[in-house]
Structures are given as C-alpha cells and as structure tokens.
Amino acid sequence: MITVVGANILHEFDVSGPIVARTGHVVTSPELRERDISFDHSYDAIFDGPLERALDTVVDDLVERSTQGGLLYLLPGDGVPGDLTVEALSARADITLIPGTLHPGMSGLGRADVVDALEIALAENQGAFGRGLCPIDSTVPRIVTNWYGESVVSLATRRLMLVYNANEAEVRSWESDGRLFIPPVDPLEGPGSVAALEHIVARLRRPDGCPWDREQTRESLLPQFIEELGELGDAIKASDVPNQREELGDVLFHVVVQCQLAAEANDFTFEDVLREITAKLVRRHPHVFGDVQVDTYDDVLATWNRVKAEEKATLGQPENS
Template sequence: MGSIKVVGLGPGDFGYITMESWELMQGAENLYLRTAKHPTVPMLAERGISFATYDSFYEEAEDFAHLYQRIADDLIAKAQSGIDIVYAVPGSPMVAEKTVVLLREKAAGLAGRADEVKLDILPGMSFVEVLYGKLGIDPIDGLTIIDAEDFASLPVDMPTGLVVTQVYNRQIASDAKLSLMEVLPDEYPVTYIHKLGMPDESIREIPLYELDRQPDIDYLTSLYIRPYPKKPEFDITPLQDIIKTLREPGGCPWDIAQTHESIRRNLIEETYEVLEAIDLEDYDLLCEELGDLLMQVVFHARMAEEAGEFSMQDVVEGVTEKLVRRHPHVFGDVQAADAGSALISWEAVKKEEKKDRKSLLDGVPKDLPALMAAQKLQGKAAKAGFDWEAPEPVWDKIHEELAELKEAVAEGDAGHIAEELGDVLFTIVNLARFLKADSEMALLGCNQKFRSRFSFVEQKVREQGGSWQDFTLAQLDEYWNEAKRQQGKPIQ
C-alpha cells in the first residue's frame, strides 16, 4: 500500500511554509495540490517543483461537498494502488480543510485491512495565526472557524469570534451574508479580509449587508466577526430557588407557615398594585410590581409542588398549551380577519373546553370586585339573549330602582336599604355595558380623580398653617373647585 503525507502551503507568503513541508515537497515523486490558486504555487514552479492539481475537479463538481469527497476518494485510490503521495493544501492541513477531514475518516475506516492507507498530517501555519496578529485576537478567548459552505454549524448565539473561510465568490458571499443575518443585525460590522499576509492585503470593516457588494471577492477572501453573545433567555429558576429555600427547614419561619389561604389576600393586593402602576404609566414601578405578582405565583406553585399537586413547570406548560389551543387562527388553520373574528374563535374553543359547566354564569370568580363581577355576569346573560335590546329601558330601570331605594330609606330598614342600593348599582353597571364602558375602570378613574383633588385641598390647608376644623365647608369647597379648574374641568 502507498501512503499520503499532507502538508500546508501556508496562508499566502512563501516564507510561511514550514521547512519540513518544503523538504517533503522538494523530494516528492507525486505532489498533488488541492488547487493551484494559491500565492505560493508560482514560487513552487519557479523553484522547479513538479506537481499536479485537482483544479479540473472544481469545474466538474456540482457543489463543494461533492468536490471534496471526490478529491479524498481519488487520493485514497491512488495510495491503495501503491503510490506514495504528498498532498498540499492551502494554509494548514488542520484548519478548515474539509478534504483532510475526509481523508482522516477514510483512513480510519481502512485501518487493519489489507488495503489500508497510511496517513500522516504535518503541522503547518494557517491564515489564523496571521489573523491573530493583524487583528489583535487572543485565541484563549475562544474562536470559531467555519467554511463558508458550512453555515449549518453556525452557533446561534455567537459567543466567540467567528472566522469564515473560503468565501470564494459573490454567490457564496451572498449566502454567507443571509445566514449571518439570521443571527446578527443587518448593519453589524464585520471584518472583510482579502489576501491576508500578502503585500497587497486588505483588511477593512464593513456593515454585514454590504458583504456581497465588495469588488475584490475571490478565493483569498475570508471574514472575521467579533463575538455577538445572545442575551440570556428568560429564566425563572433563581426566583424558584429562593422561594424553595425560604420554605425549607431552616428558612424563614413566616414563609414556612403560609398556606394558599393565608396569602390569598396578598395575591389580590399585588394585582391591584400592578393595576395602579399601569394607571400611573410608571414603567419602573410596573416592572417592580409585576415582579411582586410573579413572586406570588411562584409561591403558590411551590406550595402545590410540596403537596404533590403540581409544579411551576406545569403552570407554564398548561397556559402555553391553552394559548395555542385558543388561537387556532394563529397556530391552526382557522381564519380570523380582525379582532372580532379572533375573539369569536377564542370563545368557541373556550366553550368546547368548559363543557362541564352547569350554568351559563359559571366561570365568574366569586372574589372578583363587585362591579367587575356584575359586568361579567350581565355579559354572560346577554350572550344567552337575556338582555335589553337598547339602552333606553335601562335608564327607566335606573329611575325605578332609585325610587325603590328612596322608599327603603324612608322605611329606615338597613337591610332593605343595602338591597335596593345594590339593585341601583347593578343597573348602573348594565348601563355601562350599553355605553361600552368598563364600570370597574370608570369607578377606579373616579377614585383617582377624587384622590388627586382631595390631595390638593389637603395641600391648601397645610399652606394656611391651620387644621381642618379651622375651615368652613364653603372654603374647602372653593379649594376643591380650584383643583377642578386646574384639571380643566368646568365648575358646575
């Protein structure tokens, strides 16, 4: 059997060829070059070195994968016929050289057989070593090297610098650009490298989107892209770990003592604090309050996990699956042209999921704020057809309920008064539905308005240096009207 010795032609300049490689090429009876398109090749010819090349294979191959495979197959076949070969590749045999990878695989597969081939790969200098010096890169920080034809191996998060070799032509440059744009911004700066290590080398920074527009793209073109670490993905584990530690023996006595029931009010309070942050349009506060609310969710999930009921992962997976199910117009084949159609689709799926509900009014939590619950109950009844067709009868109903409230007040029965007052409020919520208003939000807005105006009155009282008892109601009412004027509200 013959043998194959693989040597490197270095990154460009003749002086980068190692002495061992040069001596092997000088004494080789059968020297094969992967390609003659390399700056050192004319210098080999000048020094009387005879060689053959695989350039004709380039013209016949349908793509680079088949090209490299055919070259490796041919070299193995020649060696199996008894020929000793010196095979020279651009750069270093061990850096981004696909034919050498294939040769190693094939030689390993033949080991121990009668037709095995002895393969030796000599160390050589690659363009990467030159690149380190030119760009000031320390490889200890990590470096990824890929062939321009092999972007399937491109890391998603680009944690290290990336060298792209063998950007042969404009088409490959275009393909490389499109692949990189899936990971990087279009204008991300990349280092375009041409004729590295040669007297007329060009190293320049260009925006990624201009990669395939460079005028000098050829077989001596490569790229360097500095690290582009992806932002860490969302991870709730640290919060889960803290809650777990607080609940474990040796943790916080208060946290250990809690149950779902004991902290249910906390969940409600945190929810309203989130709503307040939204109303204030204070996004720093909103971020903080959402964290507090999330902590409550994780706390309940932790207690459930301790009891063997469910885990936080079950919570996340459950809501994820529900969202997919209830959006068949997004994740399925149902069509929804607008928001109204999307809502109809959502309700249809939800109705199918809730077949076990016995009443049309099921699904309204008993602990909802009263106005919100009233509006939801009325909305469910309306979907069944139990509703007025226009707002006019609602106005009449309000007057009717007010009259009944007055009668109850005249009677002096506290229980009856509360009942009739509830009827008035319930009917007003009905009017809100017809007016396309949210009764809960309307009252919240009114509360905020009252808080703001009352704070103004408080400030005026403090400025006068007195106490509330020192002011008449008329004086306080004037301050109130001043607050209304400042808010642009006409005085009635």
Template structure:
C-alpha cells in the same frame, strides 16, 4: 522501500514566508505534486526550476468538493504504492486541508506512511493583518460546508475555502440567516504576503465584490456588537433567562417555582393550539416562543437549585428520539406506521423495566393532569392495545345509545345530581370511544365546536349591536335566525 507520502505546507503567502526546511525539500524534489497551482510560492519556485504537477483538472470533473478531495487522495495513495511522493498544499497541511485528513485516515490501511512537514498556517498573518486577538474567541469555518448552526456571532469568524463565486454566494446566504444584510465583513487575500488585500464590504454584496478568488482568500466576520442580532441564538435566550432569575433580575421571575408556573404552561399550550387552528404562522411563532419560555424557566429554576440544566433536558430528548427511532438511526427495518408504533411501545417498556419503573397497570403511564377528554382517549387506546376493545365502531355506537337511555332515566328522577353527573361522564367516555375509532381526538373536536360557537355567537352579537337594541328585545326565534345566517356564512 516502504511506501511514503511527504506532505509540505506552502505557507500563506510568498516565498519569504516559507520555512527554510520546507524550501530545501521542495528544491531537492524531482517532482512535487500540488493540490493547486494557484499559489504565489509555486510561481517563484517554478522560476527556480522546481517541477510541479497539479490536480487542478480534477476540480472541473466534480460538482461536489468531497468528490474532488477523494479523487486527489486516491490518486496520491495509488502513486505512493509505486514510488515516494512529495505532495504540497497551501498554508499548513493540518489546517483546512481535507485531502490531508483523507490521507492520514486511509494511508495506514494501505501500509503507506504519511509524513507532515511544516508550512505556515494562514491564521497567524491573517490575525496580524486584521489586528485581532484570537484569545477573544474565534471560529475557523469551511466555506464549502457552512451551516447556520455552526455560527457563533459573538466571536471572530474566519471562513476559508472560499474558492469561487458560488461558494461566496452560499457563504453570504448562510451568514444572512443570522446577521443583518448590512453587517460589515472583510475579504482577505494572501494575508502577510506582498499580494495581501483586505477589502471591507457589506454582507449582501459579498459575492459581488470577490473579483479575484483563490485558495488564499478568506472571509472575516467581526463579532456582532448589537445584541439584538444574537436573539436568534439559543445561547442568548439561555443568557436572558439566567439574568431574569439572577439576584438583580426581575422580581416576578425570581419568585417563580415549578408549581407556580403550572397554570402558565397549560395556558400557553392552549394558546398555541388556537394559533394552529387559525393557521396563523406569526401567531404560532409567538406562542411557540411562550411555550419554549416555560421550558427555559423550569430548566433555569432547576439549575438554580442544583438539580438539572436545560442541557440535561436537550440531552434526554435527543437520546430518546435516537433510541426510539432505530428504523431511522439504526438498522431496524419497518413496514409502515404500525411497526413504528409497536417498536416505540416495546422500547418504552424496556426503558421503564431498566429503570425499575415497571407499572402496576398498563394505564399508569397516562398522565393524570391531562384534560379529561384526552385522558379518556389515551386510557381507551392503552386498553385497546391488549385487545380490550370493540371489534368495530358499531359496538361503540351501541354503547353511546345505551348511555343516552340511562341518562334519560336519570333526568326523569328528582334530586339525583350525582347520578346524572355519573351518566353524563359515561356518555362522554362512550363518545370519546367513537371518536377514537374514527381517528379523531375528542378534545380537538370539542375545541373546534367551541370555536364555532364563539364565531357564530359573536356574529349574533354584532347584529344585535348594529340594531341599537338590547338582547332582551329579541325572541329566541329571532336570535336563532341570526344563528342560521352565521351558519350560512360559514362561521
């Protein structure tokens, strides 16, 4: 006889909801294995003489539900290799039943036939009990594996598998990452049965109000009505940007182009750098938002023109990150940062070759719009990768001294502004080379010095202002003493 497991659904409530065919098979079974005895039908059928054997004891053995389900399914498969098995689960076998999915996945590999027979899902009586129409959009989520990224707060959310207070607490904390603490939710038990209970509670009290938890307990979260609570969702941001660019949107946003937005992107990037340097978390939130706004505006402009969408942008960067990190998402072995960077450059070159974008020069990939100090750093790094570099920093230092000498010569000449500019450029480039040897980005070093100068000079300004005299009344020596004071105070 071929090995076989027949899976029956016990429905969502009491015996009145059980399909007749399922009832007959349960009555005819000499023994029925059940995931849990916690179901009203089991009590009624036991009274009619049906013998059940449960897996409740396995829940006590493991901390993770995955392990519980794995052991139950393995026990069932092993037993089916000896004799036909009748296995019953709450609700419908194909709704929120991980053990059934494991049996369907692993049974055929062991030549075990898996048959699914009826049972009423808890969803129909739940919709009826709550008086909601699923056509409006709903989510069925697993309370034991709930993630805030799964939540769509503009839809009806039904969270099942809320077995105990620990799961209820995790559900509450996850929901509170997107919803206000006082959002109203509903605890629903045994919907459609004689034991039906619907209890409205405030979200932050969810785990305190679930006194009697069972396999028939679900949490219902109504859609949010206040759009402010959707501001954390990417879909809402996308919707807002689309409205701003729509015919009835903002005149300024509607007239923007990729080119007109270029200055704003640069400005927002540098304002973010300021917030990072200030270690200002709130400032970073705001400035990162402004940078993201630029990404969204450019993507919306492209979508309006039929070129691409923000989905294409996200797909592109996701694919690139997976492709260029084979040591994380694949089976490539690396030993340290150097291997990672080498793999990155090799994969990048392969991508360009496949796209037909082979560069005439190794330096062609360095952006021409980069700030000059950053571009100089990147040009030098590209050249260094193929061996065009000083052996150590001493060579770079000697070059700095050479450029200073050449600059001094030009200073002593007359009417030679262009030559002085050229020599200044050479000196800056040589200093960038020194900073590269020390692993310092010259642009960041210069930015830090600008900030330092700003802080010290504004300190001098404050002292001058306090004195009631104008700057012109102070000698350079006096102002320099103020500078030293600012320096001593750590400005």
C-alpha cells in the same frame, strides 16, 4: 500515504512526489512562488459547480491518487483546523497532517469556532434539511476557512447573512486572504441564537436583573407555560404562520427559563436536556442512525416501542412511564 500541509509552511520540509491542491488559490503563497513549486491538480472546478457530491468526489479522487504512491495534499494558508476535506479524508485513508502556526486572530479559538466554508455551503445546499448540520453561534468569534469557489462562497454567504442579520457586502467585507474573520455579536444587539436567549434569560435572573423574573419559580411559571402551549396549538390549528413563529418563541423562552431555574438549583442544565433528547432520538431511530432495517410505518413504531421498552427495563421503570 497522503501528507496534508498548508502552503505557507512548505519551507519546513522537502517536497517530493505529486502535489494536489484543494484550490488553485494556493499559488498566492510566497513559499510557492519563491521555490517555484507547482501542483499537479486542484479541485476548484468542483467547488465552483453543484455541491451535492463535492466532498465525496474530492476524497474519492485523493484516495485513488494515493494508491499510486505518496501524495501531498496542499491546503491554503497554514492548513488550519476545521478543513472538511481533511476530516472526511482521515476516515478513508492514512494521512500525515503537518500542523501549521495558527493565524494570530485564531489564538484561543476552539475547533467549534473554526468552520470550513464548504461545511456551511453543503448544509445550506440542503435547505431546511441542512440547517442543523452546521449550527453557528453568532455570540462567539469565528473564523471561516477556505473561502473559495463560486458555489461555496455563494451558499455560505447566504447562510451567514441569515445568521448574522447582515447583507452580502458585509459578509464579503469580513474576508481576508481566503478566510472570514467574524467578530462576536452582542446577544442584546443581534439576538438570534439559542445561546443569545440563554444569555438574556440568565441576565434577567441575576440579582441586578428583573425583579419579576427573579421571583419566579418552576411552579409559578407553569400556568403561563401551559397557556403558551395552548396558544401555539391554536395558531397551528388556524394555520396562522406569523403567530406560530411568535408562540414558538414564547414556548422556547419557557423551556430555557425552566432550565435556568433548574441549573440554579443544581438539578440539571439546558445542555443536559439537549444531550438527553439527542441521545434518545438517536437510540430510537436505529433505522436511520444504525443498521436496523425497516420498511413500513408500522415497522418504525414497533422499533420505537421496542427500544423504549428496553430503556425503561434498564432503568427499572414501567413501560408506560
């Protein structure tokens, strides 16, 4: 059994058995100093170095140590939600999580608004392939926990600089006691997220918004939508990268405004569209997200068509619809 607890709340129960700390920075806890409590091991060296297998290495080590008896896994601060190592550990071992008192600045925040710096760093470490693994909405207040480790901080800083259009000094200035406290960005001052675009489109459609936008319908915007798709196609064919970026933005605007108009008619929302396409992609790629084995390009197409046919049959639709 592994007991997970924050360093600041150790006073709530007796400490016995080996203690493993996520980071040596927990020694700054007044509780540890007052009770002269030390730990047997920490993972600072892992978070200072290459991160490719950092999470697996930490979890593997904790599981192995727990086979020798009870183990206390010590987190910095209060053991706040969103700790990535704990989430991974819970899938591999029996754990007892001792909840702490949230920092006042975290009052009202949900799980999605509290993110482990390691999660950001691991996603950033994969470059273009990892950006979608840890999406960050800059329009909501956010707390980044476990701001420790040279590699973690470096990679997470790089990602946050991009999301918040900030320089390194600004990102570092948000840090306090091993956490970043990031205020929300006004969508009009720092647009750069889908949420910001949704906000702007909805604002344009409000009664006190833009007269032209308020008068549009899904049908009236269709010619422009088709035109933008054509311009995007031209930019791609011409390998015109700056224009591709601009035209993709125009196309995305039309997707969002079509969803806004549909939501106003109580037909569907942008979130409904996202749910449907993500579910479809997962269903039609069982060789990636499931246990289906494929070896060739033709195998992939056959799997896609088989799943598609099953979907259409379930819905009572013809296969070519």
